[in-house]
Every structure is written in structure tokens, then in C-alpha cells.
Amino acid sequence: MAFFLFLLLHWYLSLFSQTFFLHRYAAHSMFQMHRGWERFFYIFTWITQGSSYLSPYAYGVLHRLHHAHTDTEDDPHSPSFEPGLFPLMFKTWKIYNAINTDQYPAEEKYLKNLPAWRSFDRFAGSDLMRIIWVLIYAGIYALLATSWWMWLFFPITCLMGPVHGAIVNYFAHKYGYRNFRMEDTSRNFLPVDILMMGESYHNNHHKYISRPNFGYRWFEIDPTYPVILLLDKIGIIRLQTS
Numbered sequence: 001m002a003f004f005l006f007l008l009l010h011w012y013l014s015l016f017s018q019t020f021f022l023h024r025y026a027a028h029s030m031f032q033m034h035r036g037w038e039r040f041f042y043i044f045t046w047i048t049q050g051s052s053y054l055s056p057y058a059y060g061v062l063h064r065l066h067h068a069h070t071d072t073e074d075d076p077h078s079p080s081f082e083p084g085l086f087p088l089m090f091k092t093w094k095i096y097n098a099i100n101t102d103q104y105p106a107e108e109k110y111l112k113n114l115p116a117w118r119s120f121d122r123f124a125g126s127d128l129m130r131i132i133w134v135l136i137y138a139g140i141y142a143l144l145a146t147s148w149w150m151w152l153f154f155p156i157t158c159l160m161g162p163v164h165g166a167i168v169n170y171f172a173h174k175y176g177y178r179n180f181r182m183e184d185t186s187r188n189f190l191p192v193d194i195l196m197m198g199e200s201y202h203n204n205h206h207k208y209i210s211r212p213n214f215g216y217r218w219f220e221i222d223p224t225y226p227v228i229l230l231l232d233k234i235g236i237i238r239l240q241t242s
């Protein structure tokens with residue numbers, strides 16, 4: 001029981017970091033926050049993504065490239081050009097690393113208004129720190145896993161950030177329904193997205209890139225959106241429209 005609680009908590013907290021901080025804030029600037037809160041969410045992302053920490057800066061550039069070049073050869077991750085889930089993840093990882101080490105020739109327009117705490121990125125994304133997190137996870141598993149097969153979840157735990165990314169980048173560009181006819185292959189992967197906290201409404205998101213609520217139809221509940229509204233109400237963030 002405690003084991004599955006850990007899995008659930010890790011899944012949703014790291015997913016929140018990804019959708020709230022990396023995606024909606026860093027990549028799309030859907031809301032603003034003071035530097036102190038920005039640093040708080042950097043640390044929150046580091047703790048929740050752990051061994052698979054993603055730099056908000058590099059994620060932001062990577063994701064902006066995806067929106068600008070969706071389903072073309074310049075898209076960093078398009079299932080139309082990659083033969084499967086793992087080749088797609090591998091290519092994404094290579095481009096992410098190139099951006100993160102300033103080896104990728106991204107145009108200036110993709111770098112505007114990105115949070116950048118590069119010294120923290122180097123610390124949180126270092127090999128040593130990733131290894132320390134893997135050892136921490138191994139300790140948690142040793143403590144909580146009551147059957148051998150529970151260790152089958154271990155790779156997912158260690159690669160949580162890329163796993164969340166791959167679900168959207170691969171499946172939500174291949175399977176699901178569309179609310180909007182678009183030039184690209186984006187789809188709403190799940191009609192009620194409790195699993196991915198709204199990230200599955202990918203067709204809606206490609207249509208309305210700056211809209212903080214990813215749900216569009218009445219049944220498309222975006223679990224992250226009420227959290228955004230609450231954080232706006234109590235003054236931690238400032239929504240662009242308010």
C-alpha cells in the first residue's frame with residue numbers, strides 16, 4: 001500500500017512540476033511570478049523530478065521549437081518522423097542536451113522570457129545528482145516494495161520526467177480525438193484527463209497555445225487549471241489576463 005502511495009505521489013507531483021512550471025510557465029509564459037517563487041518552483045521541480053530533473057530553460061526552448069515546427073523535420077519530437085516511442089525519446093533527449101549545453105543553434109526568438117537559473121540547472125542536472133536520486137529511489141523501493149515485480153516500476157521512477165513528456169509527445173500526436181482541425185497531428189489523448197493533469201488535451205493546446213485551461217469542452221476537466229486559479233487568487237502567480 002505504502003509503495004503505491006509513493007508511486008502515485010511521485011507521479012502527480014513531478015507531473016505538476018512539468019505541466020505547471022516547465023510547460024505553462026517556462027515555455028508559454030501563461031502567468032508570471034516573482035523571482036523568489038520562481039526559485040521555489042525550481043527547487044520543487046528538482047525534488048519532485050529527482051533523477052530526471054529537466055531544466056526549465058532547456059525544456060522551454062525545446063517545447064517552443066515543437067510548437068513552431070510541429071510535424072516537420074525541424075520538430076524535435078514528431079512521431080511522423082521517428083519510427084517509434086524509444087527513437088522519439090532518444091532524439092528528444094539528444095536535442096534537449098544540446099540546448100542545455102548551449103550547443104543547439106536556437107534562434108533568439110525562442111529564448112525570450114525564459115526563466116534561467118543555469119547554475120542550479122548544472123547542479124540539479126549533474127550526473128552525480130542523478131545518481132544520488134537513483135540511490136534514494138532504490139532505498140525507498142527496498143523499504144516499501146513487498147514483491148519482486150514492484151521493481152518493474154523502477155525505470156519509470158528514475159525516468160519520470162521523460163516518461164511524462166513521451167506520453168504527450170508520442171501518444172497525443174498519434175491517438176485520440178480532435179476538437180479542432182489543424183495542420184498538425186495533435187490530438188486529445190484522453191477525454192477526461194486525470195492521468196496527465198490536463199496535458200492530454202493536446203489538440204486544444206495546439207489550437208490555443210496561450211490558454212492556461214487546457215480543457216475546452218464541458219467534460220474536459222483540466223486538474224491543473226483550478227490550482228493555477230488558486231495560486232493566482234492567493235498572489236503566488238499572476239495570470240496574464242488578470
Ligand SMILES: [Zn+2]
Pocket residue numbers: 023027028063067205
Ligand atoms: Zn505547449
Ligand SMILES: [Zn+2]
Pocket residue numbers: 066070169173186202206
Ligand atoms: Zn504537440
